[in-house]
Amino acid sequence: NAGVIQTPRHKVTGKGQEATLWCEPISGHSAVFWYRQTIVQGLEFLTYFRNQAPIDDSGMPKERFSAQMPNQSHSTLKIQSTQPQDSAVYLCASSLQANTEVFFGKGTRLTVV
Amino acid sequence: QQKVQQSPESLIVPEGGMASLNCTSSDRNVDYFWWYRQHSGKSPKMLMSIFSNGEKEEGRFTVHLNKASLHTSLHIRDSQPSDSALYLCAASELSGSFNKLTFGAGTRLAVCP
Numbered sequence: 347n348a349g350v351i352q353t354p355r356h357k358v359t360g361k362g363q364e365a366t367l368w369c370e371p372i373s374g375h376s377a378v379f380w381y382r383q384t385i386v387q388g389l390e391f392l393t394y395f396r397n398q399a400p401i402d403d404s405g406m407p408k409e410r411f412s413a414q415m416p417n418q419s420h421s422t423l424k425i426q427s428t429q430p431q432d433s434a435v436y437l438c439a440s441s442l443q444a445n446t447e448v449f450f451g452k453g454t455r456l457t458v459v
Numbered sequence: 460q461q462k463v464q465q466s467p468e469s470l471i472v473p474e475g476g477m478a479s480l481n482c483t484s485s486d487r488n489v490d491y492f493w494w495y496r497q498h499s500g501k502s503p504k505m506l507m508s509i510f511s512n513g514e515k516e517e518g519r520f521t522v523h524l525n526k527a528s529l530h531t532s533l534h535i536r537d538s539q540p541s542d543s544a545l546y547l548c549a550a551s552e553l554s555g556s557f558n559k560l561t562f563g564a565g566t567r568l569a570v571c572p
Contacts (some may be wrong), residue, residue, distance in 0.1 A: 379559070389503070389547060389562040402559060437502060445491055445510070445551070448560060450502040 347372065350451035352438050358457045359428045367423040367454045369438030378421045379439040379448065380413055389437070395421060428458045462486045465548050465563035472570055478535040480566045482548030483528070489550040492524060492531040493560060497545040506546075507533070538570045 351370040359365045371378045380392040382405075393403040395415040406413065410428075415421040425432055435453040465482045472478045482492065491510045495503040509515050509524045509531060516522075521534045529550075535542055545567050549560035 381562075388564045391559060391561065394559060447505045447508070448493075450504070452502050 350438055350440050350449055352436075352451035352454050354454060355452065356455045356457075358459060361429060361458055362427050365425045365428050365432075365456055365458075367425075367436050367438075367456070369421045369423070369451060370419055371421065371438070371440030372442075372449055373419070375440035375442050375449075377441045377443075377448075378415060379441075380421070380423050381437040381439065381450075382434045383437060383453070384434045392423070392436075425456075428456075430458045432456060433458045463548055463550050463561050463563035465546075465566050467566060468564070469567040470569070472538050472568070474538060474540060474570055474572050476538050476570075478533075478538050478542070478568055478570070480533045480535075480546050480548075480568070481530070482532070482563055483530045484550040484561075485529070486550065486552075486561070487529070488552050489529055491551045492522075493549040493551070494522060494531075494533050495547040495549060495562075497547060497565075499544070503547055535568075538568075540570050540572055543568055543570045 353368045377396050379394040383389045391405040393406050393413045398415045410426045413423045435455050437450050437453045439448045439450045441448045462485050493508045494506045496506050497503040507522045509522045512526050514523050519536050524531045545565045547565045548563045
């Protein structure tokens with residue numbers, strides 16, 4: 347079990363460019379989550395999928411952020427027109443079923459310059 | 460105002476000492492509490508979870524929960540330098556969102572040899 351796999355581990359983009367982050371959940375897990383972590387805001391929920399269907403995107407900045415889960419083995423988080431305030435560690439996580447442990451990936455550190 | 464409040468923000472304990480961390484939710488819909496540990500540069504990893512009133516012990520770690528006050532605490536006895544990390548408390552609802560975790564800002568623990 348390789349755990350939740352996130353790629354790339356580090357990404358540097360110029361202001362205004364697009365960034366796409368990838369996540370492969372643990373095989374068999376039905377829920378996939380995206381979180382963002384910064385020193386100032388801590389660990390913030392962005393969005394989640396259950397059985398590939400989007401369930402809750404209440405944490406997503408609406409205009410530039412989007413997430414998809416085209417199949418059970420991967421999810422993407424896309425940020426258009428990146429801004430310096432988007433700089434953070436983006437964490438993907440998955441869990442098997444309700445009220446079981448949520449496993450986190452190692453994260454993608456996004457730096458917008 | 461964060462829905463999950465943790466205290467203290469930081470804590471220093473001597474090696475072999477007891478560390479006590481606190482967490483309270485202001486959301487009356489919360490059913491589960493989770494304690495995660497995050498070492499510097501690593502992803503959060505679950506330590507313990509609790510949803511029933513009372514106490515749960517696993518090795519050097521003990522978690523208490525008072526559901527009436529939505530307060531949980533984590534106690535680490537015989538603290539080791541390897542316990543130095545950011546401790547994150549999270550809360551979730553049994554019904555509705557599938558294990559969507561709302562995190563507190565964390566308590567940074569330093570165990571000094």
